[in-house]
Amino acid sequence: MFTHYGCITNRWFPTKTQGELTAADLTPTSLAPLAPYARKLLMPRGIRTMNEWTANLKRGQGNDPHLQVVASYFTCQPVTPNKNEPFSFQTSTRFTPKAVGPSLDHVMAQQISPNGAPLLLNTAGQNDSAQSAISYSASETLYRGLNASQAFSGLTGLFQTGAPMSPDTYAAVRGKSILDLVKDDLSTLERFDMSKDDKLKLSAWKELLDSTSNVMVSAQCSADFGAVLGATQANAQKAGAGGLGTDILTTKVSGALDGADIYSAIAALSVTCNQNPVIFMKYPGNYIFKGLGINTEAHSLSHRLDNAGMQGPCLPDAIAMLLQIDAYYAQKFANLVQMLDSIPEGNGTTALDNSAAIWFNEMSDGNAHNLNNAPILQAGSAGGYFKTGQIINLDSASTTALTNGNSLAQCADGTGKADGVTQATGSDPEMGNAPINKYYCNIMNAMGVKAGADGYPAKGGSAEVTRYGYSDKTEDFIGGKGAVADATIHNPGEFKELRASA
Template sequence: MNRRTFLRGACGVMLGLPFLESLLPRDAKADPAGAPRRFIAFFMCNGVNMARFFPSTSYGALTEASFGADRAIAPLVGYRDRLLIPRGIHMAPRGYGFDPTAGDDHMRGMGCKLTAQPLLEGSRYPDGISLDQFIANKINPPGTPALTLMVGARTPTVHGHISYKGSEQPVAGENNPWLAYRDLIGVRDLEEEALVRLTKRRESVLDLVSAEYEALLKKPLSKADRDKLEMHFQTVRDLEVDMGNSGLIPRALSPDRAAEIEGIDPDTVSFDAEFKKIGRMQMDILALAIASGATRSATLQWGSGAAGPIFRWDGMSHTYNHHKLSHGNTKDDDSGEEVAGYEEMLYDIDRWYMGEYVYLLDRLASYEEGGATVLDNCAVVYMNELSDGKRHDFRDLPYIIAGSCGGYFRTGQYIKVTAQSNTLNDRDAPHNKLLTTLANAVGCTEDGGGPIENFGSFGKPGEFDELKA
């Protein structure tokens, strides 16, 4: 059995396992460099409240003071030593019509963010592959694409997509956790009996792989690996129960929750009322997929560009959706009235997203491998469609990198990557350099060997060397 493998069970079901150090050859057990490196995009739309987003301290080491109570990033304080916050990055191609590309600023903020390619007339989709799919093509098992997940309503245009297999080839993010989970365990297109057992009989995927699981437990596993397996399987159980209680699975998987079978109809997964619940399920699935080696590249997109939910949970009781609030107006086209207090509402939204970002980091950090954690071997990149949503600004973009990606990144730092005194510029720090840096961080190489020189057709070649350890 390999250190990272699958349990294969009845009806063709497969369940990935986390890194198990006990199963490594004796001479390889102390080699954390052998752990795989991964990329995850944690993507939001409509920009942020720039006045309260970035650290409140000077450039350099991140401290508790950097995450002051008035900062949107305050929930991240516990991860300050594992974060890298670059400042002064602008998008390439640039917005405001500065570079030749189709589409408006919202379209460019979505379609160009992971591609650094122009949008084409007609489709308004970008002319190239996105970073997540590029990484998957390079380092995933052959034929395994990046995991593409979404939360909320998906617009059937460039506004609803950030992942692309190639020129004008959008990848629709799966916004139904039950379907994403079926893909993860290999039953969406396999035997109907598996679905019957998982739904009508209320069995768990753990029941279907029980024989191989019992055989695995008979191996000489360390206590740490046994604890890790128990945590992994408990995560699966909890996820299944959550999905059952939400009605995403036709029958509840937990017998003691049978009365809650009905829950939410699968057709409502994109509704605002389900935004938080679906998001948590999607992050559980994402963490399982990354930790088990099902993929080494993933995107999680929250909402569509120029749209977004009406936030009415966790203390928020907004009247207008995220896009309208980003403009501070009651109408999407700015023809309405100003929304009183919209800046504070945007701050609350930014801070809420940071809490969800922390939830994902917690899940990834809970998996240990090779003397580190899965999070330590990832680059989990918070990114947004825009910086200031009201201005549709493409400059001084909000980025946060969590995890050092196996020691590639210089974490615990707040770093200005532009040589200009004002970070609100479009001169010398195009975002394609960040994409290039991320591609190399996870171990991608040019077809002829050597590091990636330039990702995308806009911007400048090379990496942001300031960000590297």
């Protein structure tokens, strides 16, 4: 789940920066709706994403405060063409440049998704421009996601219908290995006298069966179960009918479910049906949350202004409205988590336990446009790969103690001046700089993505992923690709601190 414009960091993060994560830690924060799931959450603290925009070109390219950030977010690649003029409005270098590599969803999907592509859900049914797009299928190639109706239509052919399943089929869809189901027959077959060639064929068949059995369709993959979640054709059509000027995200579609919840329901049903193991759900930029009683679009609000400028008089109640939006997103993520946790998958586990559902924010503070101290929240252990019930500070190398940032440094009482140029509402740039590239390595390894001998993800590889992207140092992005001579992955490997086995 990806949302734009960051958050009020002082209220989003718990006071605690390391240790056990409890419901009591979350209750006073914007994340209060997630308190019931504290033991299944993981909060990786102290992370920096790549290619930060600054007025003095100190930490990234000089194109656009949003375009270069979202384009580099999941690609960890610079954008092209480059522009070293942070306040230029030249269209070709501010609003249309694109990342020079594929994004994480495509890198993973190339290896583990049935058709080699991810499922990208664009809530509100809006297609993104380069300024807000996060998904790239290849260098400089934007990937257009699906609206709710399109995504639901892709599921209907997978629904289980007709006569009851056989006991063996039921056991398989509940997670039991097919090799276990046929082990007696295999043992008998392997005792037969057969040629070396036949033995190799049998061994290859066993290996193929073992590697593909994890894409079996669940017994709960049905229209009836979709209706329980709220994922129906009628609801999908309503949720996909949004457009400019329509606040479909907060409009009730079915009972208590709004348009955003329908996308979450489709995502959860897609998990149940094993439709795709790589699902990105993206909330729109430049959105007006009319259903929350807000009439200023979210981008301007993030600047504490009534426009998208970098400086000006504080908009009264801007902070209060931003906190409303933060709470709304937290509730949407909590609803998604609840849906996944309601799907049993055998042995006392749920779909949430066997997944990693992660909420990523575009930036830390929306007025400062800073990328250090990134607000990231994960639910689920990906089948026991990750620790849960923990806040883990990954920022051991910083010289400044980790804090919750300074979002309330300007406009807290609705008066004064908002100034995004100074980045005063952000976090001290000396802290919260552990590279997100390493977290992406964690995610890929947890999902079974493999790397080549160089550690970069590669189809057909057999090694653990230890490297991802152009560089893991945001300063290497200054000037664009090739401008910094030693741009590379300086600190390869995943965050071992996040591993349950560490």
